[in-house]
Amino acid sequence: MGVKSLLIGLDGATFTVLDPLMEQGVLPFLRSFMEEGVRAGLRTVVPPLTPPAWTSLLTGRTPGHHGIFDFFQLDAPGSKQIRLTTSHDLRCETIAQLVNRYGLRATVLNFPVHFPPPALDGYVIAGWMPWRQLRLGCHPADLYDRLKQLPGFHPRELAMDMSLEAKATEGCSEDEYVDWAELHARRERHWLAVARHLIQKDPTELVAILLDGPDKIQHLCWRFLDPSLWPERPTPEERRIREACLAYFRQLDGVLEEMVAMAGPEATVVIASDHGFGATTEVFHVNTWLEQAGYLAWSTEAPVDEEQDGLLGMGHLSRHTRWLDWERTRAYAATPTSNGIHIVTAEHNDGHGVRPEEYARFRAELADALRNVTDPVTGEQVVSRIWTREEAFPGEAAGCAPDLTLELRDGGLVSILPADMPLRPRPRPAGAHRPVGVFIARGPGIRQGMAFKELSILDMAPLLLYSMALPVPADLEGRVPLEIFEPSFRAKRRVETAPAVGQREQLSTDSARESAYDEEAEAVLVARLRDLGYIE
Template sequence: MGARVLVVGLDGADWAILDPLLAEGACPHLASVIEQGARATLRSTVPPITFPAWSSFLTGVNPGRHGLLDFVAWTPGRYDLRFVSGSHRRVPTLLERLDQAGLAAAAVGFPGTWPPPRLKQGFVLAGFDAPVAIGPGPDFAWPRPLYERLVRRHGPWVYADVDELKVGPRWYRGARRALLAGLRRKARLAEALLEERHWDLFAVHVGETDTAGHHFLALHDPASPRRPERVDPVAAGTLRDVYCAADRFLGRLLHAAGAEAVLVASDHGMVGSSDRVFHLNRALHAGGFTELRHPGHRARLGDGVRRALLRHLPARTKEWIFRQLRSTASRMERERRLGGVDLAASAAFSEETGYAPSVRLNVRGRDPCGVVAPDEVEGVRRAVSDWLLALRDPDDGQSLVARVDPREAVLWGPAVEAAPDLYLTLGRDRGYTWTLLPSAGPGPYVTRLEGRARLGGKGRGTVGVHRPEGVLILSGAGVDLPRVVPIWDCAPTLLELCGVKPPPGLDGRSLLSPACPQPAASTPAPVVPAQLRQVPPLTYGPEEEAVVAARLRALGYLE
């Protein structure tokens, strides 16, 4: 029993957090894997967020080809949104390719794997896109009997979401306990799964590192502008303790798997956010590109009541509310992203998601209230880009926007047309990324979080935010990694480690050097074609959509 190749996905792990822990010997198992192989900076997708990034990790192609650009997708020809799942991915994952080659692959908890593919040899437990509220049930694992047997012995898998509507001292303590307990439970279940049979590839996702980074980075970093004046020492040590617990998790799996090769990767990195806020639609309004609606008294009152209720209601009650909302979950998200924009009068606008700063043009013939003529698109894109790059911090004159990329410069493939027209890289405020929050009507496009608002929570952004630079570690004699590795190189590398030749047509390439010993095989390694998946997308039902939306809110991705 055990595994030939072991993969551990440390969601949101960052070398800037990990390196000091390695230097003091606090993460010996990660240090051992590095010593037996090599390390690199992993370059994430654009945007560097969970669904696109892990899908590129699993498929070997960029988001423009696999099609998962965000947690939601726009309905063509409309301003409507729908929540998406792994069934919307257009390219097979390495799990399906290994299964087609007759090999046994197990993947536990990776986002973007619901519904689980019905592997003949393997096992998949879906990630947090599984539409269940308290851990996945048997419908979200394949094969079901194996998961049911594991649950009876070890309890269910738990997702790393924590309700962050009530940030404060008690919340920090409770979130810390939940994250550390979740890692211990996951280790027991993963060890039990490794005892079931010998796996050719065994991959486990750890979301606790990402959640801890989002909510505890300001407490970990003494210089953070979002650090509270009084810090509970136990809470301040949470990010460190979660990383160390993830290292112990890895150690247990190394012992149980006895793997020939080990790959540890994050989907993106993590950096602190500023207490200063950039309102992108207000900036576009100042440039004459966006017309904003003035929020009425009833809208402000309703939003305040909603936040107050959600702040004080128990988690199960909030879950029940979101279930009762049923088909309104996607409409609520659409209203949050677009409700403040007068679309009929706007040439461009932003959805103002903090995790993916971007701008969409409102194009005539493509969008229902299109303003920009098709032959004017390039000129308007250049004008928007020039305007944003010229914006300066009124305090120190530094750029608010460091870079603007047209979508075709960072994505390629059939899904590019569904992407925002421009992707932004925000500037830094004293070394911290600007906090991007929605524009509540016209007003200044630079504001500051005051008092308790600096701690984070709904409507305030998280204290830790994604950055493209992540973590990659690969063990093996002769492994020589380049300094920076695109995330889509991981899938072909893992295929080759399992003795399967990567198919032609992937964006990624195998990282195995000629000196790296190849897996012994009595027959030539099978080649699995790079065809598109022939599986129709599975749409969430109303209750399922509401549950997924609630989890994304708890994780801090949705307001």
């Protein structure tokens, strides 16, 4: 049997960029695909961040239920130690696992939180993998050796690693932008070759593939892509960088066309992004603000402002354990990616911190103080919205989530680094995540040439199940967006509900390692953590 449903993830895709490029003829296939199907904005979860968002799309559950909040995870509620998020932290079944439950097979390529790879009936290549570990991220075990036989197979360009992720978030020299765009154009071709091989040799009913070039390019090159930021008189170098970005999108359009053709005319094809994009123009050093407000104290090991690399602190993620004076700190941000603040509680910090009876009052006081942070020049509010843990992450898995999650006025990320002032302008606008991404779909029964205002990212898993004529478990939090289908199709295919699947317990660190990693894999992961600065 061939492909029934194809999900193409475009990380960070936004109509702010795609619409002008379609009008300019850069994306002719995508434009025709959209005209033959439907489109809508796709509202993501809080925070609008890759791991929780893609996990919500694939599970139909919010982070408070599936347990993924960031690229990084606290070891336990109240812990000061953070580690890379893995598939062991996932509490809910993904769409691929649900498809397996119903006797069908699935292929999942390049999605985060798939390492160690789940033992699907089908194929998995985990995303967000350092290339030296790519073999460990493949399922079945012989898949990597089979891929090595493909002409032009290039694991170093196929996979990702933390140094590249940090470059996308922190920034790099503009001299590297053209090479950066060209690298991601090649990466998408590599993923196309892998998908082609698997679909031609052994097609599964569900195929899901993530192309993450849009996110990586927009982080660095947003001002070359956003029409509102493009100068009237660009320099030759600005033109060169923009043309490299457009060349990437032209090639992406060709990749999409080939993937859709491979799936066949009877397949339902869904193109979706995990979040949108917009400009960020400043950096809020939240730990510096917490210090100045009396909530945080640096230790003698914290660097002075001049000693740091980067704007946000991606290279210093675990070092806050040494940089903070834990006897005097009551609140801190552990990572720049989640925009989250953790409250230090006395029960988890040898009696130092906020006592249980003080917690609600303290958190409310801290949130009010953050709402009153203003730009010293304009007087404008810096933090536009604040969620408590219960508001942002309702569910049984919320114990490791931040106590407060911030939305900044420019949509950017906080910095965890010490600084001489809490708020600094960026030298140039960069790209940052926004809460509304893209949804485009075409296939049997789907209306043609229609635009809908907005769907939820939680609707994607129910939609894919419905497109394959499979039941939708009762505990999925999204819905089947029936409005995108023709009435005659809806009349023939009713939404069938299945019993709730439920959640699994999170594996402890020790049991997770025991069940997943052999001695060789353990050594590779330890080396990876050392490279990232998690261990000395």
